Amino acid sequence: MSDTAPDPDLLALVEDFFGTESGTATIAAAETGEFPTALWRAADGIGLSRIGLPEERGGAGGGIGDAVAVLIGSGRHAVPLPLLETWTAGWALTSAGRPVDGEPTGFAATAALRIDDGRASGDLHAVPWGRNVSRLVALHQDRVLLLDVRGATVRERTDLAGMPADDLTVDGTPAETLEIAREDLLSRAMLGRAAQLAGAIDAAAALTREYTQQREQFGRPIGRFQAVAEHVVLLAEAAAMSLHVVERAAMSLAFREAAFEATAAKLVVAEQAGIAIAAAHQAHGAMGMTREYRLQHLTRRLMTWRADLGDAANLATRLSHTAVAASSLAHLITDPEPRLEPAP
C-alpha cells in the first residue's frame, strides 16, 4: 500500500500562506468576533477550503492526505478560520452527491432536534463558527442532516481560544438527510481535529525549542538546563507521535472506512496535547502566560480541541469494547484493517 503523503508543493504552499497570513494580529482580530473575510477569501482562492474534495462537485481535488496537510498547517499557525468544519461538511455534501461552494460551512457534532416533514426545530449547542455560516451539517441520532441556519436564533459564545462556538436555535428550518453513514463522517471529523491538534503541538514544540535556546537566565540559555530540556524533549515526542498517528489514520481512511484508526488517533493526540500544553508552558514560564506572546494561540486551541468529538473517556470506551471483543489485543493492534466494534 502506498504512502499517501501530501504533495510537497502543497506543503510548501500551506506553510507559506498560513505563515504569512495568520499572524498574531490576524488571530487577535478574529477574537474580537469579526470574521476574517479577507483571509477566508484568500484561502478559498487557492483552494485550501475545498482541498480533498472532488473537483466535479466544486472541490479543489486531491486526496485525504492533502486535506490533512492543510489542517495540520492550520493548527500549526492557529488559523482563525472554519477549515475543519467546512472540509468535514464538504465531505458529507460531496459524498451525498451535492456540490460545495466557497462559503464557510458549519459542522455540528451534537444536535437535539425534532424533525417534522423535512423541517428541524431545536437546539444546536456550541457550534463552531455558528454565526458565520448559512448552512451546516449536523449529526442527529444516526442520521446526517443538512440544515439551513440562516434564520436561526444565535446566542454568541466563544471557545477557550476565543473563536465562535455559538448556541443556535432553529424553528422549522429546512433539513435534508444526507445519505451517508454517520460513522464515516465522524471518523473524518475526528481525523481532521486530530490533524489540527498535531499541527498545534508541533508548532508549540518548535516555539518552545526556539525560546529555550534564546532565553537566558543564570547567564546561559535555559535550554542548557537538563530540567528545562526535558520539556523540549516531551514536546518533540508529542509532536512526532501525533503527526505519525494522524498520517497513519489518514492513510487508512484513504482506502477504506477506518473508524478504529480515527478514534485511536484522536485519543492519542488528545493525550499528547495535554502533555504538550503543560510542557510548553512550564518551559516558557511567565512569558507564555500572556496574550502578547504567540504560545497561547496554540495552547488555547489545544485546550479547546482535545475534547472535541468525544473526550478521552468516551473514545477510550469505544476502543475498549473493540479490545474486549478482539481475539487478542495483540492481534488487534497488528491488524492491518481493525474494525471498531459498535457500542453495545
Next chain:
Amino acid sequence: MRLAPTTLTDAELELQAEVRHYLDERLPPGHYPLGLGMNGARDPEFSRDLGARGWLGMSLPPEYDGGGRTAVERLIVVEELLARGAPIGHHWVADRQSGPNIAANGSELLKKELLPGIVRGELSFAIGMSEPEAGSDLAAVRTRAVRDGDTWRISGRKIWTTGGADATHILTLVRTSDDRHGGLTQFVVDRHSPGLTVTPIPFIDGTRDFCELQFDDVVLGDDRRLGEVGAGWSQNTGELALERGGVDRWMSLMPILVTWARTAGPDCATDLGGITARLWAFRGLSLSIARMVDEGASPSTEAALVKEMATRFEQDCLAVVLRHLGRTPRLDADDPYEALLARAVLTAPSWTIRGGTNEILRTVIMKGLNGR
C-alpha cells in the same frame, strides 16, 4: 522529524500468519514459561526450532546462512514472540544485536565462524559493556586489552551482563588505549575462556541472569577482535542506536495486557481503551523505524525518542493493571499471569534503564533535534 506511516505488504502479512500459526502450535498456553518481553526464559531447543524455520538472524547476509530479509520481517516475527511472552532468552541478544554487529564489523573469519550458529539458534550472546565505574558513561570503561604479538590479554571487571552465565559468547567493549572514545575496541570472547569468571548477581526479582564478568589475563587471538582497533565506541553506539526503536520497548507486558483485555470489566473501559490506542500508536512508530532502516536510513534520534516514550508507557500500563487488580500480586501465585505480574512489579524500574537510561536518551534526542 517524520516517522512516516507504513503498512505491511501481502507477503509480510503472510509471514505474520505463518508465524502465528506456528507459535499457536509450538507454544500452547500453559505449556511454556511466560516471560516479560526480552527477558523471556532460556530454551535452547525453542531457539533452534525458530532457527530451523529461518526466523533467527533474518536480516543477516545469506552467504553466512542468514535470511537476507528485512528489518520489517524481523519485527513481524519478534512481535509475535513477545506477544506470547515466548522463551526467547537463549537467542535474543545474538539475534537482535550481536549478529548484526558481527555482520557489519566482523572479519571474514568471525562471520563464517559465528553467524551460521546464530542463525541456527545455537549460539547465545551476552554483552559485556558496563563496569562499576562505567554505566551511562560508557566511555569510562577501564577493562583493558593489551596487545602481545598476535594475541591480546584482557583484564578487568564487567557488571550487569544479562545472560552472562549461560551464554556461549560474550561480546565485550574494552580499552586498548587511553583515548577516551578512540581507545575502545570490541572483542568476541568464548564464555569458557580460561581466566574468565562469570558470577551471577542476584537480580531484584531473585533471578540469577544478571552477571559479573571477571577477566583475569584472558588471552585472545587477534582474530577475536571485532572491527578495527579503536573503532569500538562507534560500533557500539551504532549497535545501540537502531535497536532502541524496536517493539520490545513497549511489549514487555503484552501477555499480561492480552489476558487483562479479555476479562476487563466496564470499570476498566477508559484505561483499556487508552492503552489500546497507545499500543496501536507505538506499533506504528516501531514499524515506521524498521521501514526506514530497510530503506537505508539511520533513524537513531527517532529510535531514541520511541524508546524514551515507550518504556515509560510500559510502566504506566503496569500501574493501570495493578490498580485494577487492587492488591499486591504474588510471585508464587498459582496463576502464571499473576506471578508474571509480580515479576513485572519488581523489574519494571529496569525498563527505563536498560539499553540507555531515559536521561541519556533525552540527551541523545536533544542533540538530534539541535543537529537538524
